[in-house]
Amino acid sequence: MPHPDPDSSSAPLSGERDLRLAPLYSPARVRELLTRHGLRPTKSLGQNFLIDGNILRAIAKAGGAAPGVPVLEIGPGLGVLTREIATRGAQVTALEKDERLRPVLDETLDGLDVQIVWGDALDFDYAALPPGTRVIANLPYYITGLLLSRFMRAPGIVSATVLVQKEVGQRLAAQPGGDNYGFLSAIAALYGTVRHVxxxxxGAFLPAPDVTSSVIRLDFDRTRAAPEPEFLTFVETALHHRRKTLRNNLRLAGLAGEAIDGALAACGLRPDVRAEDVPLGNLRDMAVKLGVVR
Incomplete structure (x- = not known):
């Protein structure tokens, strides 16, 4: 980071110079950066900046940030988490939508191995990422589900360690029959495993969000065949109204009642079984019996 000329009329006071030497995650430093660059966090972009060094280190460690590891970050913001990851030797690609942050990131990430891609994370080609890529990110809450589904489908991504709403984390880790089980739980299990970190x-964020968050790590098993699009659609249909019976959900999707009844019986499932109670293996058997997949 360049230092101001002490002889310049615009040189900061000694207190300000000291503040710029404070850890990037310190609340005072974050406020100073925002003020100096004339910025305010944008709620619509999910901008809540981490200000807890212990949590930053825990995320980077859990995510596998290490020398030479390719890491993808979504929404670097002020570069707080980015810097923690990059200083561990990882090769970081960061996707950022907010162009106002250019001068901030030029300052906070100076000299680090970070490539910033400016644009919408929903427009990025995740399939082009190199094999062994690990996602480590504080995800914008409003597009968490969309981004997770893209990580799952990208063959080069082997894991995603992400900050999400606590409720989303509970859904990701839920098992059939649990209160939080649904489509997100199912597709996470289809692609790999989930661990609550x-x-x-x-209070670990500035500004503080309205909800508690969780760090979740998803590991994707790329030795498995990717689930067919038809099966994913079938699972989504089956769990669309997870409190309803599986039969009713499939009927709402236009499948014939007699065929559904026959498939339920063949799979050893009760006619009134609720969708959220059906293990993925049984859903697969149902899809095969109904001719959705082979």
């Missing part, structure tokens, strides 16, 4: 209180 830790919860993160509201």
């Amino acid at each position: 830790r919860d993160v209180p509201k």
Whole structure:
């Protein structure tokens, strides 16, 4: 980071110079950066900046940031988490939509191995990422589900360690029959495994969000065949109204009642079984019996 000329009329006071030497995650430093660059966090972009060094280190460690590891970050913001990842030797690609942050990131990431791609994360080609890529990110809450589904489908991504709303983390880790089980739980299980790392209180962010967050790590098993699009659609249909019976959900999708009844009986499932209670293996058998997949 360049230092101001002490002889310049615009040189900061000694207190300000000291503040710029504070850890990037310190609340005072974050406020100073925002003020100096004339910025305010944008709620519509999900901008809540981490200000807890212990949590930053825990995320980077859990995500596997290490020398030479390709890491993808979504929404670097002020570069707080980005810097923690990059200083561990990882090769970081960061996707950022907010062009106002260019001068901030030029300053905070100076000299680090970070490539910033400016644009919408929903427009990025995740399939082009190199094999062994690990996602480590504080995800914007409003597009969490969309991004996770794209990570799952990208063959080069082997894991995603992400900060999400606690409720989303509970859904990701839920098992059939659990209160939080649904389509997100099912597709996470289809692609790999989910581990809850830790919860993160509201006070670890500036500004504080309205909800508690969780750090979740998803590991994707790329030795498995990717689930067919038809099966994913079938699972989504089956769990669309997860409190309803599986039969009713499939009937709402236009499948014939007699065929559904026959498939349920052949799979050893009760006619009134609820969708959320059906293991993925049984859903697969149902899809085969109904001719959705082979």
